[in-house]
Amino acid sequence: MKTVKLALVDDDETFVFLTTKAIEQTNLVDLIKVFRNGLQMLDFLKQNMSKPELLPEIILLDLSMPVMDGWQFLEEYIKIKPKTGKTITIYICSSSISPDDVTRAKAISAVSDYIIKPITKEKLVEIIKTL
């Protein structure tokens, strides 16, 4: 079985703590990396563009973050996507239940789905299994 690396892009410490726990409990993920905002994630992707073995299979992306929010990250990601040597599945994972956010997210082709927080262990398993 191939290894699964997951990136959690979120500035909410409590959420990151609990979600990391839930991900660990699935026993399906080999590496969890946490980024505090969109820019940190973007920089990591840019630096490792030519090393697919370091890039995550899944990104769980929060929307509201300092410095660079989820939307701004997606805008930048779309620009570097063709040069990225790997298919990365991006899920937005936000506490926002605003229909505006959901519609906007669904319109972005790089986004696989919009998950409203909290994200359950079952949902995580489903995401990883559909890879």
Place this chain on the structure above:
Amino acid sequence: MKTDEIIKAEEQLIQYKHFFYNSNDLTCIANVQGYFEIVNPNWEKVLGYSEKELHESQFLNFIHPDDIASTLQEIEKLKTGAVTINFVNRYRKKDGSYLWFDWNSTSDPLIGTLYAIARDITERKNTEEQIKKLNVELEQKVIERTSALEAQNIQLADFCNIVSHNLRAPLVNIAMLVDYIEISEDEVERNELIGKIKPVVTHLNEVFSELVESVQVRQDVEIKSDKIIMKDCLNDVLKGFETQITLFEAKLEINFDDAAIIFFPQKYMDSIFTNLVSNALKYKSPDRKPIIKIKTEKRNDTVVLSVADNGLGIDLKLHKHKLFKIRKVFHEHPEANGFGLFMTKTQVDAMGGKIWVESDVDKGSTFYVEFKNQDK
């Protein structure tokens, strides 16, 4: 001896005269030299001049100065045999007021005679003018109402976002923590989880208070403006920052010469100064000592307060649209909490003022607050 034909013609003439004299309109025969030859009695009745007065003066003298050129042009056309239909000009009454006349005329170019019928359309004109004026007013009202509704819509959308995100996020965290505590069988882990609840509750409390305060500001339409001596107000606020100012060796340049007094609610002004000064200090550059320039400038009936720093600056390309929103932070700063500017904007908005920013990354930011109706 009159021939039958002449008799018949005279009879016809008498018949036509009835139409000329009894018309409800103002009928006249005039010459191209500019004088009335015959007018029907309606002229006297409508304009108030005697028949003698009407004959003595050139008819151009009765016409509104602004309409003389167009009237002369129309007469030139008539002289060539053209017909005038619905030509409109203004005639002066004896009392000095003007009436709108709508003309239908023909001429006999050979003998230089004009045959003209004027209809008094003043009432119609006035109604039209009134409708036009009402339409303009109505349009203005629609524009005003629309922009007020748009502003309210934005506020409502903001509020919806705050509730769906800023309030929901900590709630989700608490719910998740409680779930984990329930299933956890390890005492150490349970205690760790319990310890994580308190900061989330504190955070939730802060967001909630901020939200309640902002709603109160919006609803407090009755709040009175105080006469604020800017220098004193700022000095009071600065007392709270003394430690930081000394520690950072910050330099303050204050100039309220242009507008020393502002009319605004005291507690809002305190909060504006506190937030802007606190931001200027908090987001200082690590490479230079802070210089903060605070001044007022009079612009017509408004006063613009500016607070300029030489700090980190804000990337407005990235952050402009959310700068004044609740709980938005733009720097990875431990004390950035995203409360200040949202509250400041709410207070300024509530008083009909404006707030905006100019900024260059790593050069500094200048915040401007415009206070309205300061010409007291």
